[in-house]
Structure formats: C-alpha cells, structure tokens
Amino acid sequence: MPDVGATEPVLLALVGRPDSHTRAVYEQAGGYQALRRAVGELAPENVRELVKSSGLRGRGGAGFPTGLKWTFLPQDHPGPIYFCLNADESEPGTFNNRILMEDDPHQVLEGLILSCYATRATTAYIYMRYEYPLAWQRMQAAVDECYAAGYLGRNVLGSQFSLDVYLHRGAAAYICGEETGLIESLEGKRAWPRIKPPFPAVEGLFHKPTVVNNIETVACVKHIVDRGADWFRSIGVPPDPNNPRDPGSFGPKLYCLSGHVERPGCYEAPLGITVRQLIDQFGGGIRGGRRAKAAIPGGISMGLLTADELDCPLDFAGPGRYGCLGLGTAAVVVMDETVSMIDFLENSCQFFEHESCGQCTPCREGTSWALKMMRRIKAGRGRLIDLDLLLEIADSIGIMPGTTICGLADGAAWPIKNAIRKFRGEFEEYIRRTNPQGCHETAPVPALDLVALH
Amino acid sequence: MSSVREQPAGGAAARVLSEAMIEEIRGYFPRYPTRQAVTLPALHVVNRELRHVPLQAVVEVAELLELAPAQVQDTLTFYGFFKQDAPHGRTRAWVCRSISCALLGGDDLLRHMCRRAGIQPGQTTPDGKLTLEFAECLGACEAAPCMLAGDTLHKNLTTHKADQFLDGLP
Numbered sequence: 001m002p003d004v005g006a007t008e009p010v011l012l013a014l015v016g017r018p019d020s021h022t023r024a025v026y027e028q029a030g031g032y033q034a035l036r037r038a039v040g041e042l043a044p045e046n047v048r049e050l051v052k053s054s055g056l057r058g059r060g061g062a063g064f065p066t067g068l069k070w071t072f073l074p075q076d077h078p079g080p081i082y083f084c085l086n087a088d089e090s091e092p093g094t095f096n097n098r099i100l101m102e103d104d105p106h107q108v109l110e111g112l113i114l115s116c117y118a119t120r121a122t123t124a125y126i127y128m129r130y131e132y133p134l135a136w137q138r139m140q141a142a143v144d145e146c147y148a149a150g151y152l153g154r155n156v157l158g159s160q161f162s163l164d165v166y167l168h169r170g171a172a173a174y175i176c177g178e179e180t181g182l183i184e185s186l187e188g189k190r191a192w193p194r195i196k197p198p199f200p201a202v203e204g205l206f207h208k209p210t211v212v213n214n215i216e217t218v219a220c221v222k223h224i225v226d227r228g229a230d231w232f233r234s235i236g237v238p239p240d241p242n243n244p245r246d247p248g249s250f251g252p253k254l255y256c257l258s259g260h261v262e263r264p265g266c267y268e269a270p271l272g273i274t275v276r277q278l279i280d281q282f283g284g285g286i287r288g289g290r291r292a293k294a295a296i297p298g299g300i301s302m303g304l305l306t307a308d309e310l311d312c313p314l315d316f317a318g319p320g321r322y323g324c325l326g327l328g329t330a331a332v333v334v335m336d337e338t339v340s341m342i343d344f345l346e347n348s349c350q351f352f353e354h355e356s357c358g359q360c361t362p363c364r365e366g367t368s369w370a371l372k373m374m375r376r377i378k379a380g381r382g383r384l385i386d387l388d389l390l391l392e393i394a395d396s397i398g399i400m401p402g403t404t405i406c407g408l409a410d411g412a413a414w415p416i417k418n419a420i421r422k423f424r425g426e427f428e429e430y431i432r433r434t435n436p437q438g439c440h441e442t443a444p445v446p447a448l449d450l451v452a453l454h
Numbered sequence: 455m456s457s458v459r460e461q462p463a464g465g466a467a468a469r470v471l472s473e474a475m476i477e478e479i480r481g482y483f484p485r486y487p488t489r490q491a492v493t494l495p496a497l498h499v500v501n502r503e504l505r506h507v508p509l510q511a512v513v514e515v516a517e518l519l520e521l522a523p524a525q526v527q528d529t530l531t532f533y534g535f536f537k538q539d540a541p542h543g544r545t546r547a548w549v550c551r552s553i554s555c556a557l558l559g560g561d562d563l564l565r566h567m568c569r570r571a572g573i574q575p576g577q578t579t580p581d582g583k584l585t586l587e588f589a590e591c592l593g594a595c596e597a598a599p600c601m602l603a604g605d606t607l608h609k610n611l612t613t614h615k616a617d618q619f620l621d622g623l624p
Contacts, residue, residue, distance in 0.1 A: 092591040095595055095596060133604075133606075133607075170533075171498070171536065189490070190528060258596055264595065265596045333554050344553070347552070354590060
C-alpha cells in the first residue's frame with residue numbers, strides 16, 4: 001500500500017498559491033520548460049514513446065493506456081489530425097478537472113501542447129461543460145497568454161510545429177463526456193455516441209484521425225516529459241503478476257472527496273491508496289463522528305462500497321475486485337449511517353434517467369422505468385418483486401451485456417446492482433414496512449404520476 | 455424585449471439576430487472546417503443576447519450556417535439548455551440535485567427557494583428577475599450544496615444564504 005505522506009503534490013503543486021492561474025507564476029515554478037525541451041530536443045515519436053513507457057492510463061474514467069491510444073493514429077497521415085481535450089467533467093462527485101483549469105490552467109495547456117506535438121495534431125478543441133464559467137475564463141486567458149508567448153500558433157517556439165487551440169462550450173449534457181458523443185456535439189449535432197469501430201483515432205472529428213484525452217491525463221503528460229517515465233512508474237501500483245492483461249496503475253492521481261466527511265476536497269495521492277486512507281488521512285474522518293455506511297469509489301457510475309469494503313484500493317483494478325464497475329474518475333462520495341439506500345438509489349436513477357441521451361432503447365427505457373419504480377418504492381407502494389425487476393433492468397442494459405452503444409447504461413446499472421445486492425435487507429425491510437398490504441403483490445401495478453421535479 | 459421587433463406589414467417574421475450577433479457568429483467560422491460545428495457557439499451567442507432562442511433565431515442561424523432549420527432545431531432541442539418560448543429571467547440559477555449535494559440538503563434548498571420565489575423548477579418569476587432550475591452535478595462537490603447563478607458559483611449554500619441571494623436579485 002503506498003505511503004500517503006511520502007509524495008509531494010505534483011499536479012496540485014501550484015493550486016492555492018496567489019495568481020497560480022497566470023503564466024508568470026507558472027513559469028516561475030518551471031513551467032513550459034518541458035515544452036521547450038521537447039520541441040527543441042525530442043521528436044514527436046520520442047514523446048509518444050516516453051508516454052507509452054510511463055504506463056500512463058487515461059484519467060477520464062475508462063483508464064485506457066494513453067500511449068497505446070496514440071499509437072492507433074494512422075502513420076504518415078496527411079492530416080489534419082485533431083485533438084479534443086475532454087473538459088466536460090460531469091460525473092457526479094467529480095471536480096478535479098475544474099480545480100486544474102481554474103487554478104493551474106497553464107499546466108493543462110502545457111500538457112495539451114506536448115500531447116498535440118506527440119500526436120502531430122495541429123488543431124485542438126477544448127470541449128468544456130457550460131457549468132464551469134470560471135474555468136472557461138481562466139483557460140481562455142491562458143490560451144491568449146500562450147499565443148502571446150509563442151507557445152501556440154504558427155511555428156511554436158520557432159519550430160516547424162504549429163498548433164491552434166480553441167475553447168468550445170457545451171450546453172449541459174452529461175453524454176458529451178463520452179468521447180464520440182463529444183465529437184458529435186462538437187460537429188454541431190446531437191451528442192449521440194457513435195458505434196465503434198471505427199475508433200476516433202482512425203475516423204473521429206470531421207472524419208479525421210482524432211485523439212480525445214482528459215484534462216488530468218494531459219497534465220500528467222507534462223510531468224512525464226519533465227521528470228521522466230521512471231519517475232512516473234515509481235509511483236502507484238505495478239501490474240498484477242497473476243494478470244498478464246493488467247498494465248498497472250502508475251502515477252499520482254487526483255481524488256475528489258465529498259459527502260459526509262469533515263474536510264471534502266480534491267487531494268493528490270499515489271494511485272492505490274485505500275478509500276479509508278482517503279477518508280481518514282485527507283478527509284478528517286466521517287462528519288460529526290458518525291460511522292460510514294457506504295461510499296462511491298469513483299463517481300456515481302461506479303457503484304457502491306459498503307462500510308466493510310473501505311479498504312478497497314483506489315487503483316484501476318481495485319474497485320472491480322469489490323464488485324464495482326471500476327476506478328472511474330476516482331471521485332469518492334461518502335455516505336454516513338443516516339443515509340437511506342432507497343434515497344441514494346432514487347437519486348442515482350434520477351440522474352441517469354435525465355442524462356440518458358435516448359439513442360439506445362435499453363438505456364432510454366431502462367433508466368426511465370428504473371426511476372419510476374424507485375419513486376414508487378420510495379412513496380410506499382413498492383413490491384418485493386420490484387427488486388428483481390430492477391436487477392433485471394440493471395443486468396440487461398449496457399456495453400457489457402452488449403445492448404447499448406456507449407457505457408452510460410453500464411454506469412446507470414452499477415449503482416442499482418450494487419445497492420440492491422449489497423443492501424437487499426434494507427430495501428426489503430423498507431418495502432415491507434411502508435407497503436405491508438401490497439409488498440407481496442406480483443400483478444402489474446400502475447406507475448406513480450410523476451409530479452416531482454420535472 | 456427590445457430585440458423582438460414589430461411584425462412588418464406582409465407577415466414576414468421580423469429578424470431577431472442583430473448585426474453584432476451575426477458578426478460574432480461569423481467570427482467562429484475560421485475555427486472549424488464545417489459550418490455546422492458553429493451551431494452551439496451560435497446558439498450560445500443568441501441565448502446570451504436574447505436569453506432564449508426563438509424559432510425565428512433558429513431559422514436565421516440556419517441561414518448563416520447553410521443548414522436546414524430542422525438541423526439547428528434538432529441539435530438545440532437535444533440540450534435542455536436553450537429555452538424557446540420566452541426569455542429566461544435576468545438571473546438564471548441552477549441548484550444542484552446530484553448525489554454530493556443531495557447528501558447535504560440540496561433537494562431541500564431547491565424546494566425552499568422555489569417556495570420563496572413562488573415558482574416551480576424551470577419557471578421564471580412574474581417580475582422576470584429569476585429563472586430557477588435544478589442542475590445535475592455542478593462539479594463543485596467539495597462545496598456542497600451549491601448553486602450556479604449566472605457566472606457565479608455559490609458554495610456551501612444554506613437557506614439563509616439562499617434567502618439573501620433571492621432578496622438581492624437585481
């Protein structure tokens with residue numbers, strides 16, 4: 001288990017310092033030296049190789065190896081190659097990208113420019129969710145400073161490399177964080193994810209080869225170029241020797257901690273710290289001296305850990321071993337003993353019902369009916385058989401059962417699966433107590449009228 | 455609404471995009487290899503100026519982008535963001551209802567604010583001061599419960615702070 005106290009923050013090194021968002025402060029701290037060195041001394045393939053050998057895996061949720069993703073780009077393509085920087089962060093519980101963009105936008109931009117250099121991309125779009133006005137201002141100001149300094153535009157730092165960066169603003173839709181949904185949205189269409197293959201690296205934005213990477217991922221690229229692949233691999237969790245397909249979980253990670261803890265916040269720690277370490281050593285423990293009941297390990301899509309499972313390590317392989325979907329965005333949301341799992345699951349179902357893009361019927365209908373059933377259960381008209389129906393929905397929507405185009409439905413399903421399978425007794429007790437007459441009913445019952453917030 | 459002019463004689467719809475708005479939208483053209491990619495930037499320009507995107511604006515945006523109005527309308531309606539029937543209030547506020555905020559009273563806050571303002575989520579007060587909506591995760595979970603009002607993020611919201619906000623609306 002990594003020693004939490006041993007690592008100086010790297011990604012958050014400047015966060016909290018006065019004027020940390022300005023180029024002056026960033027450069028005083030050594031900013032843009034990595035870019036100077038790369039453009040002056042390294043060929044793009046050297047940077048690609050460096051990132052590949054670092055073992056960096058995408059920080060946006062899926063954890064795909066970044067260097068490998070870049071190698072899927074066609075060789076000797078006449079161009080243009082596009083780079084989409086995914087700043088649509090919308091996973092409930094997640095705010096690390098916002099912190100980076102607001103408080104250290106130049107770190108993000110240096111990582112972006114290096115990543116574009118490595119992938120020979122000549123135009124980059126930063127797709128940012130609408131709800132981040134301060135991040136928008138700070139990133140735009142940083143882009144302007146970069147053009148003024150010769151870090152962007154024609155012949156970056158006098159080299160043959162040219163790059164334009166544009167900010168593109170979303171309009172409040174969670175699905176735009178899915179990489180092909182993002183591409184469709186950027187093209188001016190509804191953000192319906194595409195069937196893959198072709199993968200964006202082959203045919204992406206405007207039918208051209210495209211890389212889509214997360215904000216924190218490119219920030220890591222900056223530090224890998226600065227400090228080397230060995231430094232990156234010295235942090236985190238090596239591959240599981242018993243699993244030849246495990247590429248390991250290397251590097252520092254930003255953990256978002258929220259919910260019922262004393263000190264919620266964004267904390268940097270090596271990949272692989274446990275949920276308990278995060279709560280106790282960074283978060284100051286559970287609020288008000290209460291006990292934990294459950295925790296989301298990596299954004300609401302990842303499902304639930306029980307209070308007995310808080311030793312789950314937060315690396316790419318950890319949460320999966322506890323029945324969760326994965327590490328996701330490493331956003332930990334803590335619930336204390338006062339929280340009703342019925343309330344939790346209704347909230348989760350409400351989110352996914354609202355954010356399903358409607359393209360795939362299993363997801364559109366499944367999330368909608370799951371919410372209707374949860375509202376009926378919560379209103380005291382639940383039946384025990386509803387729990388099996390909810391599980392039937394959860395087990396049949398998503399990429400994993402192969403019924404949907406994108407992973408949103410898997411994210412909708414996991415909280416249902418985990419909540420009902422790990423807290424079934426609580427659900428049954430609630431249904432029996434609130435609907436003693438009808439809890440054994442199995443004949444069809446009408447849905448409740450949806451009079452709530454819509 | 456100064457931007458919505460009188461219907462001219464003959465029944466042709468009055469133009470709603472100002473020259474300045476058209477100029478700003480055209481400024482996005484060099485950024486993208488297709489005109490369609492300017493759809494969201496254009497809708498944001500219109501929405502910022504008119505506080506909604508009426509159908510006539512959709513028609514005019516489509517003309518600028520060399521698209522069918524239905525293409526612009528299709529994209530617009532995918533996002534629950536752009537109102538079409540009437541302008542939103544001078545302040546548009548989103549109260550977060552997702553999990554981290556819900557655990558710390560976000561739902562109660564939205565209910566409280568709706569009651570105080572006398573409206574339902576999605577509605578605008580009769581005096582046009584405020585449109586109040588729910589939001590899915592605003593990405594400020596460390597400061598839950600939170601609200602985004604215009605460009606201002608209100609952190610660690612309480613009913614007291616919410617009342618102050620409502621009382622101070624311009």
